[in-house]
Amino acid sequence: MLTLTINGRTVQAKKGSTILEAAEQNNIHIPTLCYLKGKHKAGACRICLVEVEGAKTLQASCITQARDGMVILTNSERVRRTRKIMYELQLSDHDRDCLFCKRNQNCELQKLGQMLGVTESRYDGERSPAPSEKTVAITRDMSKCILCRRCITACSEVQAAGVLNAQNRGFETVVGPAGGLLLDEVACAYCGQCVAVCPTGALTETDALTPVINALNDPKKRVVVQVAPAIRVAIGEEFGYPAGTSTTGKLAASLRAIGFDDVFDTNFAADLTILEEGTEFLTRVSTFLEGGKATLPMLTSCSPGWIKYFENHYPDLLSHLSTCKSPQMMLGALIKSFYAEKINVDPASLFVVSVMPCTAKKFEITREEMEIDGLKNVDAILTTRELAALIRQFGIPFSELEDSEFDRPLGLSSGAADIFGVTGGVMEAALRTVYEVVTGREFPFEGLRLEAIEGFEQIKTAALTIENPLPAYKALDGLEVKIAVTSGLDGARKLVDEIRAGTSAYHFIEVMGCPGGCIAGGGQPFSHDPLIREKRMKALFSEDESKTIRKSHENPDLIALYDAYLGKPNSDIAHKLLHTHYVPRGLYNELSE
Amino acid sequence: MSDTKIVAEKGESKEMSMVVKPQTDSETHPEDYQEIIDFIDNYYAGRKDALIQVLHTAQEIYGYLPLELQKVVAEKLDVPLSKVSGVVSFYSFFSTKPRGKYTIRVCLGTACYVRGGKKLVDHLIKKLGIEIGNTTPDRLYTFEIARCIGACGLAPALMINDEVYKQMTPAKVDKLLAELEKGETL
Numbered sequence: 001m002l003t004l005t006i007n008g009r010t011v012q013a014k015k016g017s018t019i020l021e022a023a024e025q026n027n028i029h030i031p032t033l034c035y036l037k038g039k040h041k042a043g044a045c046r047i048c049l050v051e052v053e054g055a056k057t058l059q060a061s062c063i064t065q066a067r068d069g070m071v072i073l074t075n076s077e078r079v080r081r082t083r084k085i086m087y088e089l090q091l092s093d094h095d096r097d098c099l100f101c102k103r104n105q106n107c108e109l110q111k112l113g114q115m116l117g118v119t120e121s122r123y124d125g126e127r128s129p130a131p132s133e134k135t136v137a138i139t140r141d142m143s144k145c146i147l148c149r150r151c152i153t154a155c156s157e158v159q160a161a162g163v164l165n166a167q168n169r170g171f172e173t174v175v176g177p178a179g180g181l182l183l184d185e186v187a188c189a190y191c192g193q194c195v196a197v198c199p200t201g202a203l204t205e206t207d208a209l210t211p212v213i214n215a216l217n218d219p220k221k222r223v224v225v226q227v228a229p230a231i232r233v234a235i236g237e238e239f240g241y242p243a244g245t246s247t248t249g250k251l252a253a254s255l256r257a258i259g260f261d262d263v264f265d266t267n268f269a270a271d272l273t274i275l276e277e278g279t280e281f282l283t284r285v286s287t288f289l290e291g292g293k294a295t296l297p298m299l300t301s302c303s304p305g306w307i308k309y310f311e312n313h314y315p316d317l318l319s320h321l322s323t324c325k326s327p328q329m330m331l332g333a334l335i336k337s338f339y340a341e342k343i344n345v346d347p348a349s350l351f352v353v354s355v356m357p358c359t360a361k362k363f364e365i366t367r368e369e370m371e372i373d374g375l376k377n378v379d380a381i382l383t384t385r386e387l388a389a390l391i392r393q394f395g396i397p398f399s400e401l402e403d404s405e406f407d408r409p410l411g412l413s414s415g416a417a418d419i420f421g422v423t424g425g426v427m428e429a430a431l432r433t434v435y436e437v438v439t440g441r442e443f444p445f446e447g448l449r450l451e452a453i454e455g456f457e458q459i460k461t462a463a464l465t466i467e468n469p470l471p472a473y474k475a476l477d478g479l480e481v482k483i484a485v486t487s488g489l490d491g492a493r494k495l496v497d498e499i500r501a502g503t504s505a506y507h508f509i510e511v512m513g514c515p516g517g518c519i520a521g522g523g524q525p526f527s528h529d530p531l532i533r534e535k536r537m538k539a540l541f542s543e544d545e546s547k548t549i550r551k552s553h554e555n556p557d558l559i560a561l562y563d564a565y566l567g568k569p570n571s572d573i574a575h576k577l578l579h580t581h582y583v584p585r586g587l588y589n590e591l592s593e
Numbered sequence: 594m595s596d597t598k599i600v601a602e603k604g605e606s607k608e609m610s611m612v613v614k615p616q617t618d619s620e621t622h623p624e625d626y627q628e629i630i631d632f633i634d635n636y637y638a639g640r641k642d643a644l645i646q647v648l649h650t651a652q653e654i655y656g657y658l659p660l661e662l663q664k665v666v667a668e669k670l671d672v673p674l675s676k677v678s679g680v681v682s683f684y685s686f687f688s689t690k691p692r693g694k695y696t697i698r699v700c701l702g703t704a705c706y707v708r709g710g711k712k713l714v715d716h717l718i719k720k721l722g723i724e725i726g727n728t729t730p731d732r733l734y735t736f737e738i739a740r741c742i743g744a745c746g747l748a749p750a751l752m753i754n755d756e757v758y759k760q761m762t763p764a765k766v767d768k769l770l771a772e773l774e775k776g777e778t779l
Contacts, residue, residue: 162673169683178678
């Protein structure tokens with residue numbers, strides 16, 4: 001332990017702490033801006049300056065080590081005056097159109113100014129270069145960038161995508177892709193982890209509220225909505241619920257109150273994905289064991305950021321990806337075929353909106369492969385944050401709504417579908433079904449949970465031996481099925497590099513593009529709670545456990561859908577509607593065109 | 594800069610030793626970058642930490658660092674292109690545009706600045722008819738400013754390619770350029 005004096009108080013701090021951490025351990029608050037606990041410290045903004053006795057200048061407490069005997073003032077007149085100046089200098093090169101900024105009242109820079117008591121901006125000078133662009137998924141407005149570099153850490157270290165970096169120098173510095181290229185000219189996965197950490201409105205999701213509201217106002221459109229599993233355990237945060245509260249009933253009710261004509265659940269398609277992907281996996285393994293040609297390991301394909309990353313970095317390995325579309329694309333395709341026929345409307349008059357925890361989904365719906373007969377499977381993607389904004393704009397009293405349910409037939413789901421929103425969940429859901437299909441016996445783990453693949457470790461692995469299978473799967477007898485689960489693109493890269501090197505030990509790998517899975521997707525409510533992922537994960541597991549049906553293949557509406565429309569998994573019509581192919585993009589596609 | 598020659602004020606004895614490859618207007622193709630690929634393979638294979646050395650060598654070979662060339666370096670060293678470009682655009686020594694045969698760098702470090710570096714810059718802008726960072730249309734001169742070349746005792750100094758010229762004045766600049774151009778026509 002270290003002993004030091006902060007603001008006249010003798011305090012103890014853990015060895016190796018920075019001054020900021022030492023203060024925190026003693027409930028002394030030092031304001032910060034660029035710092036992001038546990039994720040990013042750069043000492044870039046100098047807001048966390050403190051006075052250290054004996055030091056000539058003020059020190060950035062987020063990067064200065066605390067030492068025994070230090071005497072520190074965190075809030076002296078000199079510190080407060082300087083901090084305000086630092087803040088005002090930030091503002092002098094910042095767009096101040098806060099009233100129409102997407103981050104208005106949810107902006108760290110704005111909150112800080114209020115906290116510091118800044119009431120004027122005394123500096124007005126030249127403005128640094130501020131390129132902006134609007135891709136289908138992410139909008140960059142560098143006039144609002146404060147150069148904190150959190151997005152660079154998210155992109156280059158956490159995600160290993162390396163798309164964003166500081167370009168140029170000094171006043172000319174801009175955070176962006178190489179050589180002034182735009183995001184859609186480089187290998188950006190659109191995962192949105194940069195958006196999730198941006199303290200201001202410099203990086204935001206590209207707006208989809210306008211097209212959705214236009215569709216809602218169009219009497220000729222029937223507007224159908226679906227929501228991803230991870231939304232129900234996060235959107236409550238936008239309406240004052242503590243993190244980790246499930247608000248599934250209020251979510252369904254609020255969508256109906258907004259005026260969506262059909263309120264469906266992507267969960268239904270998650271169950272569907274399990275049957276399609278599970279069957280595909282069994283076919284690959286059986287073919288392989290019988291000496292045929294099959295690509296293993298098979299990689300999951302639900303996460304569009306991950307898919308884009310894979311197409312950019314591993315265009316030679318596309319056959320490893322499951323051909324399954326992501327659940328929301330499957331549901332979109334079904335809404336415009338099966339459901340349109342069922343309710344007897346022209347599919348062209350349907351407008352499908354998906355509410356997703358994800359920015360990459362906004363890119364996914366624009367892919368050519370996601371059209372059938374000239375109709376897009378899904379017409380618009382709202383992030384969780386955007387849906388919250390829509391609920392507010394429509395004056396819906398979210399917390400006062402009476403709980404409601406999703407519409408059938410595309411709204412009923414098993415517990416296995418709920419856990420699609422968290423790392424390990426797709427694999428766990430798949431195993432519950434695949435094991436039972438192959439052996440005729442229930443997945444042999446307590447509570448149907450496989451703890452080895454749950455949680456936030458970067459790479460999790462497990463092996464499962466198949467014994468006494470049903471006659472149809474005799475070839476699989478004694479096979480030790482090896483699986484791996486990862487979330488975040490850095491972990492994915494490690495596992496795929498093994499495939500490329502020919503050393504991968506696995507049959508089946510689940511990948512989610514964002515660390516922790518969709519619960520921590522780039523479209524989720526902003527949160528700096530270090531335990532946010534745990535809280536949302538637990539809420540999803542409770543959703544799963546609260547259901548009577550917990551295995552995808554037992555979803556009665558899904559069974560009925562196969563009986564009435566799809567035939568069996570991987571049938572021709574299933575392939576037409578629910579499966580896709582991939583594009584070998586390559587890393588430097590921006591230069592070859 | 595350890596191998597930089599400090600040349601006498603008059604500079605008549607100096608020879609332009611730096612080899613600058615002829616530039617063409619057409620885009621250079623990746624297969625043209627074999628020399629830097631071999632260089633990396635021989636000395637710095639997989640060495641992410643060698644980025645700056647490799648970029649220096651690449652610029653020496655090709656004269657400048659277009660994005661296509663940065664891409665080759667990024668791929669060979671397994672460093673994201675955004676980072677390579679970040680380094681290239683950070684250091685004023687690196688250029689992404691084709692360069693002239695002679696690169697003039699006027700030092701604007703503190704000592705040179707106070708002793709008249711700025712006057713040299715203004716003079717050169719007028720004389721060459723180009724702004725800082727640009728190259729004359731005949732590709733003879735690239736004009737840049739430098740942040741302290743470590744020759745503070747010789748202020749104000751400028752460099753032409755690898756050579757430092759000390760205690761310069763606008764008149765001396767004119768004389769120096771005239772000599773270079775005379776050499777060109779011979």
